[in-house]
Structures are given as structure tokens and as C-alpha cells.
Amino acid sequence: MQTSTVQVEGLSIAVREAGPDDAPGLLLLHGWPQSSYVFESVIEPLSSGHHVIAPDLPGIGQSRGVPESGEKRTLARLMRGLIEACGLRQPIVAGHDVGGQIVFALLRDHAETLSGAVIMDVAVPGVAPWDKVIANPHIWHFAFHDIPALPELLVSGHERAYFDFFFDILAKEKASIPTESRAIYAEAYARPESLKAGFDWYRAFAEDAKANAPPPATVIETPVLYLRGSAETGEIAEYVAGLKTAGLTNVTSDTIADSGHFIADENPKALAVRLERFCEDVNRAV
Template sequence: MPGRSIQVEGLMIAVREAGPMAAPAFLLLHGWPQSSHAFEPAMERLSQKYHVIAPDLPGIGGSFGAPKAGDKKTLARLMKSVADAFMLDRPVIVGHDVGGQVVFSMLRNHRDALAGAVIMDVAIPGISPWEEVVRNPQIWHFAFHAVPRLPEELVTGHERAYFDFFFDALSKDGSAISSEARDIYAEAYSRPESLKAGFDWYRAFAVDARENTMTPKTGIDLPVLYLRGSAEPGAVEDYLEGLRSAGLTNIEGGIIPDSGHFAADENPGALVERLVRFREEVR
């Protein structure tokens, strides 16, 4: 997938780009422990009709340099600058996992720049059912990743094996995430700054929660779609209820079939179908 790097606030951000520049746009944000490569199959399909860009989040993969902290308000500001640099006219922003947390911050702080937003497979810090999620012992890695320095010490040199655990545990069928893709993701976090950038996203959750629970001045009526893979634990309606209570007044939910946590890898065809339908609805 063609790409280039741009400078944003002193950081070099690598961005994949496809599709006609004058077409309606998508901005795709990956999560942990992935890179923009996760969206490559979806981009191939979407680019037939849409202008699509997918950056590596700061410090990850082909992006060099990272902000001093991993709070999502900062990342949202940086992604707004990326969208501006590519002259995206009110894109639909799609965020998976941590990328979805960035999307929520975009809704709070930059909604006028968007046509709509899609949040995938993630709990938003401070927003119900966040407290239930962080108390779940199966989500142990939230606490581990937030510990200063120790995750880097233990995971450095073992990125592929560590990430494999999550790909196998959280997908419906681990074989849907190819060995080639797993190698690419491990390589994307192989630099010290990359691994730290990823763990810093978790270290910022307390800051994110405080920001996210500040009452917005007005309700957020931008169209929002919340998606979960069919094999993901947790009811979509629980997440919708929390997001509505946080001020999102125009939100609907959906399920990606035959998929666990990593829908862009596991079932890109179904994901694209749902994204296209949403994009046409908010046009």
C-alpha cells in the first residue's frame, strides 16, 4: 500500500494512503499491538470508492518520535493534524482498540472536523463499563502495561511471542492473523521508543478517564457507530449505554460476524461492508 511520512509537531508520522483524493474520506487508526498494516485488506476494498489514510500511531512502525505521554487527547490532536495535512474534508474516523479511545477524544475535541466516527472493540477510560472491564482478571495486561519500565524490560526481544498470546487469546480463530502479519506487528514495536509508546497508552488511562468524564458543554450529536466482533465478550448495549451517558446522542451498535477482537484481520470483508454502509448514511 503506497505511503509517505509527514512531520507533525516534530514527529515523523508514516501514513498509508489509497483511493481518489476527491472522494469521501476515511481515517483509520489502529490499536495495540498492531500498526496501520492491520487495515491494509480493508483499504484495498475501500479505496475503490473512497480516499483512505491509515497512519502508524506516533512511535509505532514507520512513525518515529513519540509524544511525552500517551494520553488520547494529545494523540487526537496529532491525528487531526494528519487529517489536515492530507486535506481530508470531514472524514469518517475509524478507531480500533486504543485507536477507538483516540476517536472518542476526537469526538470531544474535534467533532466539527468529522462527518462521523466508528469505535471498535474497546472500552473508553472512565466511561461505563470501564470499571467492570478493569476489574476483570482476564484483562490483567491493563495493569501490567501501566507499570513504569518493567514491561519494556520483560518484553524486549520477545515481542512476537508476547503479542502472539493476545492474538490467539482474543481472536475467534488465531489462524486468521497470519504469521506474516504477526511478524510485521512485532517489528513495528521492536524499537525501544516503539515499545514504550505502546505501553504509555496504558499508563495514560487515568489521565484519559479524567478528561473523558469532564461534562461536555453540549451533547455530541455526530453519527457514531460502535462495533464489536461476534466472539468478543461483553454486550454491545452495555457499551452503547455508557457512551450515551457520556454525551453521544446519535450512536448505534453493530456486530462483525466471525470475528473476535481483531476484526480488520479476521473478517475485513464484513468490516468494510459495515463501514461503507455507515459512510453512505452520514454523507
């Protein structure tokens, strides 16, 4: 695996990259509060048959430059530019958490560029059961992160402790997210612009919901896998039904054993195996 930077629309995007350039492409998108490091143990197993790219999302970690918005349509456009800049062939894109919301925006706006897509451990703004999710008082941080400036003021300098709270309550087992990984994730958001970029993803949820709510003009037949940790709360069938109602006609689902919300940290071997199987099925059909 090698690391490099790629220029997209004036932004410098740091990427982890492995696998043959001429192999089918696989783009891995992290969520909050993580970085591309979350896929460190997933990239190598997948790289024998795929050209794998895992970026630090714009503004996060080693990526530099501030995106014009945290809206997922904006980030999806940037990720499409990254796909083109990296020369990914027959690309499949897999996103976790906010990365999964970006995957949905890619499907909505750029489905013709994708061979397949994986959405992991996330509710998509404007797509059922979104209204139920945001009404849940236990999801308090959505509203807190939406407030201008205040989250930065309170969290700056305390990233590690703040992020640990979420790792501890959302993972099936606290110890499944190593101390080293937690430190790397906190460092990825330590710069003021990085911390703001992460909170801006939440501040864009209202606009994301508006963009996602109207039914698409045409159905989207791209193969989609919806993945969740086995210990995640909520009924996976509700999420699949919501995606289908939103126009995705070819959605399957599965769970990753012994995992809560952070499946790439909690059970990377199982995740790599499931992604490999999905990619094989998609590439066989292309």
C-alpha cells in the same frame, strides 16, 4: 495504495494512502499491538469512493518521533493535525482498540471536524462500563502495562511471543491472524521507543479517564457506529449506553461475524462492507 510520511508537530507519521484526493476522507486508526498494516485488506475496497489514510500511530512502526504523552487527547490532537495535513474532506474516522479511544477523544475535543466516527472493540477510559472492565482479573495486562519500565524490560526481544499470547486468546480462531501479519506487528514495536509508546497508551488510562468522565458541555450529535466482533465478551448494549451517557447522542451498533477482538484481521471483507455502508449513510446526510 501508496506509502509516505507526513509531518505533524515535528513528528514523522508514516501513512498508507489510497483513493481520490477529492473524495470524502476516511481515517483508519489501529490499536495495540498492531500497526497500520492491520488495514491492508480493508483499504483497497474502501478507496474507490474515499480518500483513505491509515497511519502508524506516533512512535509505532515506520512513524518516527516520540509523542509528548500517551494520553488520548494528545494523540487525538496529532490525528487532527494529520487530517488537516492530508487534506481530508468531510472526514470520518474509524479506530480499533486504542485507536477507538483516540476516536472518542477526537469526538470530545474536535467533533466539529468530523462527519462521522466508528469505535471498534474497545472500552473507553472513564466511560461505562470502564469500571467493570478494569475490575476484571482477566484484563490483567492493563495493570502490568501501566508499570513504568518493567514491561519494556520483560517484553523487549520477546515481542512476537508476547503479542501471540493476546492474538491467540482474543481472536475467535487463532489461525485467522496469519503468521506474516504477526511478524509485521512484532517488528512494528521492536524499537525501544516503539515498545514504550505502546505501553504509554496504557500508562495514560488514568488521565484519559479523568478527561472523559465529566459530561461534555454540549451534546455531540456526530453519527457514531460502535462495532465489535461477534465473539467478543461483554454486552454491546452496555458500551452503547455508556457512550450515550457520555454525551454521544447519535450512536448505533453492530457486530462483525466470525470475529473476536481483531476484526480487521479476522474478517476484513465484512468490516470493509460495514464501514462502507456507514460512510455512505453519513455522506448521504452531509
